[in-house]
Amino acid sequence: MVDNYGELSGIQLDALKEIGNIGAGNAATALAQMVRAKIDMTVPKVKILPFTEVPDLIGGADLHVVGIYFNVQGQAPSNILFILAVDKACLLIDMLLGRAPGETTVENLDELEMSAMMELGNILSATYLNSLAMFTNLKFIPSVPALGIDMAGAVLDAILAQFGEVADHVLVLETEFTKDDQDVVGHFFLLPEPGSLDTILTALGVNF
Amino acid sequence: MANIIQVGMADLKLARAPDKLMTAGLGSCIGICIIDRQIKLACLAHIMLPSSELAKNAENKAKFADSALEVVLEEMLKNGANRSRLQAKMAGGAQMFKFSGESDIMKIGERNAVSVEAHLNNHRIPILARDTGGNYGRTITFDAETGELLVRTIGHGERII
Numbered sequence: 262m263v264d265n266y267g268e269l270s271g272i273q274l275d276a277l278k279e280i281g282n283i284g285a286g287n288a289a290t291a292l293a294q295m296v297r298a299k300i301d302m303t304v305p306k307v308k309i310l311p312f313t314e315v316p317d318l319i320g321g322a323d324l325h326v327v328g329i330y331f332n333v334q335g336q337a338p339s340n341i342l343f344i345l346a347v348d349k350a351c352l353l354i355d356m357l358l359g360r361a362p363g364e365t366t367v368e369n370l371d372e373l374e375m376s377a378m379m380e381l382g383n384i385l386s387a388t389y390l391n392s393l394a395m396f397t398n399l400k401f402i403p404s405v406p407a408l409g410i411d412m413a414g415a416v417l418d419a420i421l422a423q424f425g426e427v428a429d430h431v432l433v434l435e436t437e438f439t440k441d442d443q444d445v446v447g448h449f450f451l452l453p454e455p456g457s458l459d460t461i462l463t464a465l466g467v468n469f
Numbered sequence: 470m471a472n473i474i475q476v477g478m479a480d481l482k483l484a485r486a487p488d489k490l491m492t493a494g495l496g497s498c499i500g501i502c503i504i505d506r507q508i509k510l511a512c513l514a515h516i517m518l519p520s521s522e523l524a525k526n527a528e529n530k531a532k533f534a535d536s537a538l539e540v541v542l543e544e545m546l547k548n549g550a551n552r553s554r555l556q557a558k559m560a561g562g563a564q565m566f567k568f569s570g571e572s573d574i575m576k577i578g579e580r581n582a583v584s585v586e587a588h589l590n591n592h593r594i595p596i597l598a599r600d601t602g603g604n605y606g607r608t609i610t611f612d613a614e615t616g617e618l619l620v621r622t623i624g625h626g627e628r629i630i
Binding site: 313 | 477478479480493494495496497498517518524528529532533563564565566577578605606607608623
């Protein structure tokens with residue numbers, strides 16, 4: 262039983278990284294098709310972080326962000342969070358809705374814009390989970406998306422609270438999407454619930 | 470020079486005037502602020518969960534409303550505070566995400582607020598002000614000099630309680 266993420270071996274971390282790589286790769290392709298632009302992604306980082314440091318990963322607890330959250334049920338319950346700075350989200354919405362860059366602003370984020378973001382989240386998480394399911398032969402059933410526009414810390418803590426009863430650390434699979442070589446589009450987090458990590462590692466054949 | 474001391478998630482810190490305590494991005498978490506006005510000693514705890522009783526891992530006491538409050542009291546008294554002079558303020562406890570079939574986890578903010586209030590009452594510490602609930606995050610700054618609690622939000626104003 263992997264209770265303490267610090268006990269993960271190198272080969273286990275590599276396996277998780279590889280899933281992240283392929284999952285996020287497919288998600289990036291889906292995103293690129295949607296916005297009709299070239300989207301690059303970084304090689305995923307697998308990190309084991311204390312709660313306190315998670316907000317820093319995305320630029321500080323104070324940063325104004327859009328977070329799209331999915332609770333994933335199945336044999337290995339997990340959480341997915343796609344998070345991006347609010348100004349980047351507005352640019353993405355411009356692309357999705359065929360608007361001129363800069364047309365969407367924080368002030369006019371309305372139902373249509375939110376819905377576009379949620380749809381984007383749907384596609385990203387579904388592609389990601391498909392790859393994960395293929396590798397592990399496990400079933401993953403994502404919830405409908407929940408959208409939060411607020412401070413990064415506030416968006417994160419509601420999700421991290423679920424881990425709080427068992428752990429002080431979370432395992433974060435993090436991928437950055439970038440467009441045109443510079444714009445950081447967003448961060449994609451997969452947060453397996455305690456116990457789920459065991460199931461995933463066993464399914465991958467690296468639980469020893 | 471007054472310093473602003475940062476308090477992270479599931480963390481707690483003490484400060485003496487003129488220093489201030491700050492914690493950023495409270496969502497469902499709650500910032501519990503306790504002060505002894507006479508000696509100008511303040512404490513801020515950023516708790517995540519209502520109770521340590523059901524937790525499988527309660528090593529970090531600052532994470533839970535009940536155990537955090539005990540550590541806060543212990544530390545305050547150790548540093549010269551008088552129990553009868555302690556006063557409290559609290560902020561946070563929002564519900565950040567809304568689902569149709571809402572689980573208890575998603576109502577964690579509300580449960581946190583209820584638990585903090587109950588434990589403050591148990592310890593007979595008067596709650597002077599609170600700014601809890603809603604669906605938005607809060608960044609708070611607690612002034613050890615004046616006991617003022619500055620609450621900043623995105624799109625929901627700024628206030629001193």
